[in-house]
Structure formats: C-alpha cells, structure tokens
Amino acid sequence: MTDIDENALFNITLGLYVVGSYEKKTGREVGCIADAVMQVSANPMRIAVSLESNIYTTKCVKEVGELSLSVLPKNTSAELISEFGFKSSENTDKWNIAPFYKDGKLPLLKDCIAVITCKAVDEIDIGDHIIFVCEIKKAKMVKGCEPLTYAEYRKSMRKASSKEGLGKRWVCTVCCYEYDGDIPFEELPDDWKCPCCQMGKEYFQLQ
Numbered sequence: 001m002t003d004i005d006e007n008a009l010f011n012i013t014l015g016l017y018v019v020g021s022y023e024k025k026t027g028r029e030v031g032c033i034a035d036a037v038m039q040v041s042a043n044p045m046r047i048a049v050s051l052e053s054n055i056y057t058t059k060c061v062k063e064v065g066e067l068s069l070s071v072l073p074k075n076t077s078a079e080l081i082s083e084f085g086f087k088s089s090e091n092t093d094k095w096n097i098a099p100f101y102k103d104g105k106l107p108l109l110k111d112c113i114a115v116i117t118c119k120a121v122d123e124i125d126i127g128d129h130i131i132f133v134c135e136i137k138k139a140k141m142v143k144g145c146e147p148l149t150y151a152e153y154r155k156s157m158r159k160a161s162s163k164e165g166l167g168k169r170w171v172c173t174v175c176c177y178e179y180d181g182d183i184p185f186e187e188l189p190d191d192w193k194c195p196c197c198q199m200g201k202e203y204f205q206l207q
C-alpha cells in the first residue's frame with residue numbers, strides 16, 4: 001500500500017510537445033514526445049524540460065546544448081505520437097513522418113500551435129530524468145487552436161483500449177497504454193518499463 005495515488009498526479013495539467021534536437025556529428029534531426037515541459041521564470045524567460053536520462057534525444061540535447069518545442073494541437077494524429085513517443089531516434093528518422101523545417105539546425109513541425117527554440121543553460125540530474133533549464137531564443141505562434149493535453153491523450157487511449165480485443169491484451173493500469181510489441185509481454189525483461197508513463201511491468205494487467 002502506498003500514500004501516493006497516481007491518479008492525483010494525472011490531474012496536474014500538462015500539454016504535449018515534440019522536443020526536437022539533432023546529432024552533433026551528422027546534424028541528423030532527432031526528437032521525442034514530452035509532457036514534462038513548463039515555463040519556470042519570466043525574467044529571464046526560462047522553461048524546464050524533463051527528459052528521461054537514457055533516451056536518444058537527451059543524449060543529443062546534452063551534446064548540442066539546444067532543443068526545440070513544437071506545441072501539439074488537439075487533432076494530432078496517433079501516428080505522430082506513436083512515431084515520436086514510442087520509437088528511438090537512434091534508429092528511426094522520425095521527422096520524415098510530418099512536414100517540418102529548420103531554424104538553424106533545430107527541427108520544428110510545420111503543423112502545430114506554436115514553435116519555440118531554446119538554449120539549454122543548466123541540467124539537473126534527478127535520477128531517471130534530466131531537467132534541462134532552457135533560455136528561450138525564439139517563440140512564434142503558428143496557428144490558434146486548442147492544445148492537446150496529456151489528460152486528453154490518456155482519455156483517447158483509454159477509449160481505444162476499451163474496444164473488443166483480439167486475444168490477450170496487457171494494459172498499463174496507470175496510463176492505459178496497451179502493449180503491442182513483437183516480444184510476448186511475459187518474456188519482456190524485469191526492468192522493462194511502460195513506454196508511456198515509465199511504470200514497471202508489475203503495473204500491467206491482463207485484460
């Protein structure tokens with residue numbers, strides 16, 4: 001038993017963003033989905049972006065010291081989220097999935113609500129994540145529409161996972177992500193984590 005009800009934490013309102021960066025050696029664009037993004041000061045204007053320590057985007061941001069944010073709209077496709085949020089840039093050219101352009105070397109989505117480019121001025125290692133404190137270089141509105149929230153994303157996933165399933169479905173009890181990998185769920189390593197909310201295998205239930 002625990003005093004922490006994760007549902008309470010899911011009521012912290014968060015948006016969804018594509019974090020962009022690039023490989024130092026080749027300039028190849030990389031990126032991932034992040035919800036852990038917030039403005040943390042006004043003067044100087046800074047935001048904090050919390051990225052998992054072991055993902056490829058983090059490796060690149062650490063090397064090049066800059067990142068971009070594309071603010072995702074409510075009608076963002078599941079395909080885009082799946083590409084940026086469940087694959088690794090180390091072996092995937094994720095930016096091919098959607099029209100993008102570059103500001104310097106930083107990739108930005110053409111179809112999004114707003115774009116922001118940042119210089120990482122500090123890094124705080126908090127264990128499994130690194131918080132990049134970023135100075136805002138440029139921020140521009142692209143189109144005025146409703147942003148996609150993390151809560152909305154979870155709600156849509158929950159709907160999807162309530163469809164009549166075919167055979168066994170392993171579903172994360174924290175974020176409702178449904179495992180759909182090639183390796184049978186039972187054979188995943190013990191330290192495998194939900195790609196969506198990072199909780200361990202023990203949080204999955206067979207439905």
Ligand SMILES: Cc1cc2nc3c(=O)[nH]c(=O)nc-3n(C[C@H](O)[C@H](O)[C@H](O)COP(=O)(O)O)c2cc1C
Pocket residue numbers: 016030031032033034035036037050051052055056057058081084085086087088089090153195196
């Ligand atoms: C809805 C959603 C929210 C996510 N939020 C974060 C986040 O805030 N920080 C983070 O590091 N990863 C987050 N992720 C996971 C990364 O996007 C994912 O691990 C990605 O595959 C990393 O790609 P990379 O190896 O190319 O960097 C999120 C994924 C999803 C689907």
